[in-house]
Amino acid sequence: MAHFMDVHHGMHGITADQLHEAHQADLAVEGDERVHFERAWADPASGTVYCLSEAPSADAVQRVHTRAGHRADEIHEVPLTV
């Protein structure tokens, strides 16, 4: 298992409720792919959302996001952390 940071662009004006709903949609289906979405951070002004996950692959992360209705624009494995 590895950690991934994925990024969504174009989410201008996203609200706290919408971020919560999107995260819940990920959590509802992530188990099938052995993915876990740990945290997410959103900047409504620039429309950017960052999601931190633990997963077997970037493809697995994208499959969960796709099934939840919000494909990621970038997915980076982040093997280093402090």
Add this chain to the structure above:
Amino acid sequence: MAHFMDVHHGMHGITADQLHEAHQADLAVEGDERVHFERAWADPASGTVYCLSEAPSADAVQRVHTRAGHRADEIHEVPLTV
């Protein structure tokens, strides 16, 4: 105080030691700006580093990174989190 996610590009091949040293350099000067760098994640393959901080402003985040020797390429306030 608010939370910020900043992004550094072009850090291809960054090592665990280099990430640790960069984070320590931030911690050494952040107090002057009332900034705290909480976490950082690095993808050596794409050369991307993400830093999560609590700070009074994006400018304060940039001043700390600049004094530590590594200006951020993007800084986004992230008022929403899950």
